[in-house]
Amino acid sequence: MTSVSVAPQSAAAPAVVLTIAGSEATGGAGAQADLKTFQELGVFGIANLTCIVSFNPNDSWNHRFVPVDQQVIADQLEATTAAYGPAQDGEPLDGRPVLDTVKIGMLGSPATIATVAGALVGNRFGNVVLDPVLICKGQEPGHALDTDQALKAQILPLATFVTPNHFEAESLSGLAITDVESLKAAAVRIHELSGAAVLAKGGVRLEGPDAVDVFYDGETLEVLRAPKVGEVAVSGAGCSLAAAVTAELAKGASPLEAARAAKAFVTAGIRNRVASGAPFDALWQGGAR
Numbered sequence: 676m677t678s679v680s681v682a683p684q685s686a687a688a689p690a691v692v693l694t695i696a697g698s699e700a701t702g703g704a705g706a707q708a709d710l711k712t713f714q715e716l717g718v719f720g721i722a723n724l725t726c727i728v729s730f731n732p733n734d735s736w737n738h739r740f741v742p743v744d745q746q747v748i749a750d751q752l753e754a755t756t757a758a759y760g761p762a763q764d765g766e767p768l769d770g771r772p773v774l775d776t777v778k779i780g781m782l783g784s785p786a787t788i789a790t791v792a793g794a795l796v797g798n799r800f801g802n803v804v805l806d807p808v809l810i811c812k813g814q815e816p817g818h819a820l821d822t823d824q825a826l827k828a829q830i831l832p833l834a835t836f837v838t839p840n841h842f843e844a845e846s847l848s849g850l851a852i853t854d855v856e857s858l859k860a861a862a863v864r865i866h867e868l869s870g871a872a873v874l875a876k877g878g879v880r881l882e883g884p885d886a887v888d889v890f891y892d893g894e895t896l897e898v899l900r901a902p903k904v905g906e907v908a909v910s911g912a913g914c915s916l917a918a919a920v921t922a923e924l925a926k927g928a929s930p931l932e933a934a935r936a937a938k939a940f941v942t943a944g945i946r947n948r949v950a951s952g953a954p955f956d957a958l959w960q961g962g963a964r
Contacts (some may be wrong), residue, residue: 728781837869841937856960875888885901910958916937
């Protein structure tokens with residue numbers, strides 16, 4: 676009898692997603708959190724770094740921020756889009772998956788914002804998920820205010836999905852958020868300003884037993900609730916939520932489906948958080964296992 680060997684059937688190629696974000700040295704947030712989220716949710720993740728952030732244990736764990744050179748950022752984007760970018764007609768090339776879904780995390784400077792905005796315009800990605808990392812706590816002039824204004828002017832209009840936290844939702848909407856109703860109003864306002872689907876995060880900052888987020892896309896307004904796991908925010912929750920939305924959109928979910936799935940993913944990660952010597956715990960992306 677002649678035996679015939681059969682090659683094992685390969686799994687379907689995963690969707691490809693890109694995060695444009697900073698590196699966070701402790702691994703709890705930033706590009707590290709994004710890549711772990713992508714892997715858990717079954718997509719092929721790529722990270723193009725914009726800055727290096729390392730908390731300073733000798734200065735109350737404040738941020739130390741080092742920007743990546745603009746040419747280096749541009750080089751990363753060029754390499755990534757050449758390898759996985761869409762054809763001019765949006766169809767795959769030579770059977771490759773098309774990179775059509777991008778998450779934007781910490782950019783950190785007006786120069787980086789301009790570089791990234793140019794790449795977004797030039798590549799016409801179908802899904803642009805913006806985690807709007809705002810750094811200015813008031814209206815003081817200087818780098819922080821300039822950076823936030825550049826983000827609002829150049830990146831927000833290009834986003835298709837925005838995931839602001841409590842502070843960012845107040846800043847983007849111009850509204851004070853004190854309860855679920857004002858969180859709803861902020862989500863509606865941010866959609867009006869950007870045209871994007873919005874998942875505005877109240878999290879643990881609103882009173883009550885539940886961590887509450889609000890989804891709005893111009894038609895559907897839905898309040899997403901999960902029981903609070905403690906009363907202190909966890910490092911990486913915002914990054915992982917936006918990354919989970921990104922992964923789900925890349926797999927074909929609707930914006931509302933992506934928001935619901937991301938909420939459940941982050942809730943499980945917070946419940947199974949990782950403690951460290953830092954004064955904050957970190958979300959574990961494997962928490963839903």
